[in-house]
Amino acid sequence: MKKRYSDEQIIKAIKEHEAGAxxxxxxxxxxxSNGxxxxxxSKFAGMEVSEAKRLRELESENNKLKRLLADKxxxxxxxxxxxxxxx
Structure with missing residues (x-):
């Protein structure tokens, strides 16, 4: 079963590691997993939650545009x- 984690949870985990966990x-x-x-x-290090949300929005928009281009x-x-x- 695949779990989905929010941007907040991901960034919190990275910050915990940066703090020494x-x-x-x-x-x-x-x-x-460690992987x-x-x-x-590698994807979210140094980001704040708002930046991570914007990244997800841009990735989603990019995928939509790629599908539209392929259809055309x-x-x-x-x-x-x-x-x-x-x-």
Missing amino acids: KVEDICRNLGI TFYNWR LLEVEAMKDVLSKKW
């Missing part, structure tokens, strides 16, 4: 196929 203890308390913690740290490129290819057929 052991990674193993933090991971045990949250029920996550997950280090992924969080498929439409263009389909139109090229239709127009290239001999009648």
Whole structure:
């Protein structure tokens, strides 16, 4: 089962580590692997909660735009196929 953690929880865990808490203890308390913690740290280290929320919003918007672009490129290819057929 995959748990979702809020930006606040992630940043709090990183700040605990920066304050001297052991990674193993933090991971045990949250029920996550060391790898997950280090992924969080590489992505969110030095951020405040508002910055992390903005990052998630931008990532979501970017994914939406990528999907729209892919759809439009498929439409263009389909139109090229239709127009290239001999009648």
